[in-house]
Amino acid sequence: MSGVENERMPRAGITARDMAQIAVFAALIAALGLPGAITVGFSGVPITVQTLGVVLAGAVLGPRKGTAAVAVFIALTIIGLPLLSGGRTGLTALAGPSAGYLVGWIPAVLFIGLLTARIVPKYPVAPALLINALGGIVVIYFFGTVGLLLRTDIGLWPAITSNGVFLPGDLLKVVVATMVAKGVHRAYPGLIRA
Secondary structure, X not given: OOHHHHHHOOOOOOOHHHHHHHHHHHHHHHHXXXXXXXXXXXXXXXXXXXXXXXXXXXXXXXXHHHHHHHHHHHHHHHXXXXXXXXXXXXXXXXXXXXXXXXXXXXXXXXXXXXXXXXXXXXXXXXXXXXXXXXHHHXXXXXXXXXXXXXXXXXXXXXXXXHHHHOHHHHHXXXXXXXXXXXXXXXHXXXXXXX
């Protein structure tokens, strides 16, 4: 390999194309916060569309790039950019009852990405739906419930059942993310590298 070729390929194995995809998905998650948030129930946790972007990041980009996209987005909110739905920053969210849900985005996207990498390039819909539901709902709800227990004075059962108001919308997000990811993997089969 010549010196010129070495300069084009970063040492960490992240290409300019990878960085562009990471940036696009971080921006997508931010854009999905523009419609705002609706707070329902007693937990004080808002309903947002941004978890759709988290599921899409794992399902389309895989574990490495998907996790990087979500981490970039969260880092931008922690340094003070009001990118979370409702114009919140990461520090505001981490200080409130929704802290666990935000923290859960990282393990959720990693979980989705790791399992999605096992089913591409075919990306069969039934396993993809299951993977996206487990990561986008179960993993995030687990961390969200723990966050509620740490940030509020509600008990375990109310913390668990408070997730019920989010379930119909989150199931819809999982279906949408799966269908979008299916189309993307059909059109661009090499997005997730082994």
